[in-house]
Amino acid sequence: MSGSAGVKVTVWNEYRHERNDEQVKAVYPEGIHEALRSGLSSFGYEVGTATLDEPEHGLTVEKLNDTDVLIWWGHQAHDEVDDAIVQRVQERVLQGMGLIVLHSGHYSKIYKKLMGTSCALKWREADEKERLWVVKPSHPIVAGLPEYIELEEEEMYGEHFDIPDPDDLVLVSWFEGGEVFRSGVTYSRGQGKIFYFRPGHETYPTYYREPVLRIIANAVKWAAEERGASPYYGNAKPLETIVAKK
Structure with missing residues (x-):
């Protein structure tokens, strides 16, 4: 796919903090998923949402089959995501659906399953300045950005x-406390493209920031691009047999 026209995005969110924490509710009164839906729609994408407490977590077979790129935000209820749904999402990624994992989604079942590691890190919940440095300026995910953005x-x-x-x-982040972090990383799994993007703690208005939304929007475009060759798996006839029939 080229551009944003016709790209279908689904934003998945636990939608728990926004309902049970007044501080979070004040920042995202309609939920993080709605903030992202609104922000990404302004880039021309067709954006839907799904949340944890919907039947099948909102990720039915039909919904996923109609999704080009899935965006995932989770935090306090990773263990409540049904393993069968995780398997369903993984299969769609392998088939070619893009996946963008945000902030604490690093510890989600789907991200850990696709990475094959613990995805553990160190963290500190404090009001700290974050500077995100663009370390691969040629990458389309950072198109239109300066050399760093600051939160x-x-x-x-x-x-x-x-x-x-x-x-x-x-992208690499630097924090006031001195730590650094690989904040923007890409992977391919099967036919699918994956982008992990670090910012987005629920008590800060990060997902209203234009540079942050631009990175996510760029990542959607990158993850939704047409794939290359479609491989065939399974029992194969000799190549000369296939050529002879043409």
Whole structure:
């Protein structure tokens, strides 16, 4: 796919903090998923939402089959996500659906399943400045950005981040406490593209920030691009037999 026209995005969110924490509700009164839906719609994408407490977590077979890129935000209820739904999402990624994992979604079942590691890190919940440096300026995910963006208040994530070596390291964060973190990393799994993007603690208005939304929007476009060859798996006839029939 090229551009944003026709790209179908589903934003998945636990939608728990916004209902049971007044501080979070004040920042995202309609939920993080609605903030992201509104922000990404302004880039021309067709955006729907799904939440944890919907039947099948809102991720039915039909919904996923109609999704080009799935965005995932989770935090306090990772263990409540049904393993059968995780398997369903993984299969769609392998088939070619893009996946963007945000902030504490690093510890989600789906991200850990696709990475094959613990995805553990160190963190500190404090009002700290975060500076996200673009370390691969040629990558389409950071198109239109300056060499860094700055968030005045965010939660700290620090290395070591227990993930496989990424295909591309796009963004690195520095925090006032001195830590650094691989904040924007890409992977391919099967036919699917994956982007992990660090910012987005629920008590800060990060997902209203234009540079943050631009990175996510760029990532959607990148993850939804047409794939290359479609491989065939299984019992194969000799190549000369196939050629002879043409």
